[in-house]
Amino acid sequence: MNLTGTEVDALRQAFTAAGYTVDGVAGRLGAQANDALARNETTLAGRRTASGDPLDTMIQLFLLQRLVPKPLVEKAFPGIDLIALGIVSDGGDEVRALLDIRPFAEDDREWWVVADLTPGLDGRREPMRSDYVLGIAPASLSLIHLTVPIKAERALDIGTGCGIQSLHLSDRVNQLVATDVNPRALQLARWTAALNRIDLDVREGSLYEPVRDERFDLIVSNPPYVISPPGGGLTYRETGFAGDAVVEQLVRQAPYHLTDGGWCQLLANWTCVRGEDWQDRIAGWTVDRSAWAVQREQLDPSEYVELWLRDAGLQGSPAYTTRYDEWMRWLEAQSVEAIGMGWITLHNVEGELEAEAWPYEIERPIGPHVLRRFERAEGMPADLTGLHLMLAEDVVQETSGQPGAEDPATIVLRRQCGMRRAEQADTVLAGFVGACDGDLSVGQILAALADLLDRPVQDVYRDYLPEVRRLVVEGFLDY
Numbered sequence: 227m228n229l230t231g232t233e234v235d236a237l238r239q240a241f242t243a244a245g246y247t248v249d250g251v252a253g254r255l256g257a258q259a260n261d262a263l264a265r266n267e268t269t270l271a272g273r274r275t276a277s278g279d280p281l282d283t284m285i286q287l288f289l290l291q292r293l294v295p296k297p298l299v300e301k302a303f304p305g306i307d308l309i310a311l312g313i314v315s316d317g318g319d320e321v322r323a324l325l326d327i328r329p330f331a332e333d334d335r336e337w338w339v340v341a342d343l344t345p346g347l348d349g350r351r352e353p354m355r356s357d358y359v360l361g362i363a364p365a366s367l368s369l370i371h372l373t374v375p376i377k378a379e380r381a382l383d384i385g386t387g388c389g390i391q392s393l394h395l396s397d398r399v400n401q402l403v404a405t406d407v408n409p410r411a412l413q414l415a416r417w418t419a420a421l422n423r424i425d426l427d428v429r430e431g432s433l434y435e436p437v438r439d440e441r442f443d444l445i446v447s448n449p450p451y452v453i454s455p456p457g458g459g460l461t462y463r464e465t466g467f468a469g470d471a472v473v474e475q476l477v478r479q480a481p482y483h484l485t486d487g488g489w490c491q492l493l494a495n496w497t498c499v500r501g502e503d504w505q506d507r508i509a510g511w512t513v514d515r516s517a518w519a520v521q522r523e524q525l526d527p528s529e530y531v532e533l534w535l536r537d538a539g540l541q542g543s544p545a546y547t548t549r550y551d552e553w554m555r556w557l558e559a560q561s562v563e564a565i566g567m568g569w570i571t572l573h574n575v576e577g578e579l580e581a582e583a584w585p586y587e588i589e590r591p592i593g594p595h596v597l598r599r600f601e602r603a604e605g606m607p608a609d610l611t612g613l614h615l616m617l618a619e620d621v622v623q624e625t626s627g628q629p630g631a632e633d634p635a636t637i638v639l640r641r642q643c644g645m646r647r648a649e650q651a652d653t654v655l656a657g658f659v660g661a662c663d664g665d666l667s668v669g670q671i672l673a674a675l676a677d678l679l680d681r682p683v684q685d686v687y688r689d690y691l692p693e694v695r696r697l698v699v700e701g702f703l704d705y
């Protein structure tokens with residue numbers, strides 16, 4: 227069922243009048259109850275929302291999943307039949323929510339997102355329906371923060387779920403297409419779009435099927451990447467594709483659906499198979515495109531299985547050990563030694579894959595830095611000697627060594643922003659970086675250092691130009 231314009235207006239009016247916004251909810255709950263709710267604990271929030279005013283009613287209904295007296299719901303949503311819309315149950319004097327509708331804010335933008343109810347509040351163990359539509363999960367936010375901040379004519383959100391990625395893209399994309407295999411997800415994505423007055427072209431089908439022969443400037447996907455044996459049955463995280471084939475297909479086919487210079491960004495899990503390098507595996511998918519894969523975490527198969535059994539709420543259930551054993555045997559049969567978890571960005575220009583493990587803390591959003599890193603790596607001239615470089619403002623130098631020693635034993639240059647890289651430097655490189663104020667060219671600084679060291683300038687070029695290139699790509703130095 228679609229929401230009519232009148233229903234959208236009435237719902238928006240009710241939410242706005244009640245102050246059902248991220249700040250409104252946080253203000254009503256206070257920091258402690260709000261933080262507890264983020265950990266799925268509703269007790270403290272329940273105490274603070276007992277007034278019966280519309281904001282408390284909405285919090286109790288959607289965020290705490292409490293039974294609420296019907297008259298209070300009617301007061302909070304005047305003139306709207308939430309029962310007929312299927313938003314609340316038809317249960318006599320008290321009703322409960324059948325869907326989760328919650329405010330969500332990013333930068334200075336604010337929306338309401340429609341999804342299925344959050345499972346596992348207050349430690350409850352609840353089996354999830356196979357067509358469960360995920361709300362705003364940590365992975366959703368990771369992709370939002372990874373997305374390059376470009377304006378695009380056309381963008382594609384594959385596996386849209388509740389529509390969260392499309393919402394995030396809506397103010398910088400002219401034509402937005404959202405796809406999913408789950409009809410329930412498509413309906414909730416339509417509702418999310420309608421509630422926020424966003425034009426969203428919602429289509430049913432697997433991966434690129436619904437957009438055959440179409441091209442986009444930006445493709446984003448937080449796909450159902452969980453690597454599990456057949457029969458997992460949760461559409462929001464599993465597909466029935468073998469191993470990591472869902473990610474492989476998304477990456478391999480991306481160039482056929484991207485405009486020249488378009489971007490495809492995915493969250494992904496990949497298998498690390500005995501005798502195979504995971505970087506080579508992904509390079510086989512990106513082929514001759516410019517791409518960057520970052521492995522944020524690598525899990526042993528048993529840790530991986532435990533993580534996703536917990537996610538499915540199976541801990542403590544009779545099926546837990548059987549499923550654990552089946553899953554492990556299935557991974558062992560495919561020689562999977564570990565599973566990599568991270569992200570892949572593909573830029574549709576000729577180039578190669580750079581793949582690395584970077585499990586350290588990064589700045590969020592990282593998207594602007596991802597964009598600049600590609601621009602620097604792809605745009606740098608072959609000959610760097612004529613460039614006038616400037617040291618980035620966020621770089622600090624850390625030295626360590628014996629107290630009283632004349633020279634430090636190690637020098638580390640560390641960025642405070644972006645990937646928060648740290649690069650070890652010798653005294654020559656540290657001297658070079660220190661001289662980068664835009665005045666002298668790279669060639670002039672290296673020549674002066676060669677003179678100081680009494681070394682042939684070509685030798686200094688050979689030793690230090692590759693290091694300078696890396697420092698530019700990683701944003702320590704700008705030009």
Ligand SMILES: C[S@@+](CC[C@H](N)C(=O)[O-])C[C@H]1O[C@@H](n2cnc3c(N)ncnc32)[C@H](O)[C@@H]1O
Pocket residue numbers: 360361362363365366369384385386387388389390391405406407408411431432433448449450461462463464465
């Ligand atoms: C992890 S959820 C992501 C939801 C949302 N985009 C987000 O960022 O939170 C994955 C979504 O992919 C959908 N999906 C599953 N199999 C798919 C397929 N073969 N093609 C397209 N979407 C699929 C699921 O129904 C689910 O909505």
